[in-house]
Amino acid sequence: MRERSDSPNEQDRPVQTAPESSPTVAEAKPAARGSAIAAVALLVGAVGVGVGGWSAWQLHTLQGEAQQQSGQLEQARSQTQALAQRTESLNGRFEQLPSVEELEERRQLVAQLQGDQQLLNRRLETVLGASRQDWRLAEAEHLLRLASLRLSALQDINSATALVQAADEILRDQDDPAAFAAREQLAKSLEALRATDNPDRTGLFLQLGALREQASQLNSLNPKFVADGGVLGELAAESEPGTWWGKALHKLSLYFRLDFDADRNVRPLLAGQSLTQVRLALSLALEQAQWAALHGQTQVYRQALQQAAEVLDANFNRDNPDSRALRTRVSELVEQPIEIKAPELSESLNAVQAYIEHKQSARERLKDAPGEDSGEERP
DSSP, X not given: OOOOOOSHHHHHSOOOOOOOOOHHHHHHHHHHHHHHHHHHHHHHHHHHHHHHHHHHHHHHHHHHHHHHHHHHHHHHHHHHHXXXXXXXXXXXXXXXXXXXXXXXXXXXXXXXXXXXXXXXXXXXXXXXXXXXXXHHHHHHHHHHHHHXXXXXXXXXXXXXXXXXXXXXXXXXXXXXXXXXXXXXXXXXXXXXXXXXXXXXXXXXXXXXXXXXXXXXXXXXXXXXXXXXXXXXXXXXXXXXXXXXXXXXXXXXXXXXXXXXXXXXXXXXXXXXXXXXXXXXXXXXXXXXXXXXXXXXXXXXXXXXHHHHHHHHHHHSOTTOHHHHHHHHHHHHHTXXXXXXXXXXXXXXXXXHHHXXXXXXXXXXXXXXXXXXXXXXXXX
């Protein structure tokens, strides 16, 4: 079919009627019209289906947005409710807060409390510092008492010197000019101790211990018989050789011995229990000498060594080399000096005690002075 033209020339033309066609052409025209109508209907249906789908999709989208907006609305409502509750809580807290006057009063109380705390800290530091000084000074006094005890009881010069020097170091750490007199007296005591003769009593004790071990192993010397014939042998030698008299004297000298040396000191042979008792007596005497050497008892020391020498002289021959060596060593040790003339530490102790009393009295005067405990407190 032909399209209609809207131009004016075409409108003015007269419409030409188509000639009557043949029957085949007449039958084809209704069929073409039916196809066109079906296509148009199909197109209209497709458009309707598209429009319906689009409308359904838009409706689904709108429903999702509506649900999302509804959820957001619920969330906003819950947030609004929580915010309202928090607002009410904050309002309650604000109502509980003190007023400006109360805040100012509390600020003043805090400032006053800080001032009191600072003052208390200063006083505590002062008290603790004084306590430390008192402890150190008491320690120095105790060291001097201990040094004096060591000198009087044990006569230990080295320990006493170390103790006095430690007390002097404590006074030096005080850094106080008032301690000059006490330190001067301590210096005098130190020089006196260093100038004192200090015998090696420990070494002497060990030497006596070694002698005790030798005494416990000491044995008596067995006597030896010398077959020289004595007086009979001398007479046989002086007689004429070959005579019956000389032969008879020589024969008798083999069986008999005549000795006219009556001044010789012959001691019995020690054995068994007698030897054990002699060793014990000698060991006890040497042990007593050891004790006296440690304690500086000169008289007891010498008496013990003399007793040991008497035991050796009374029970052992001088021909015995062991007893002779032990006797010689005892004679050498008996003259060893063991007593020490220790200096007195009482003056040093009195000087330190006077310094301690001076420190305590000065602290009491400072505490009782006006203005120290006054009611003025800086915030």
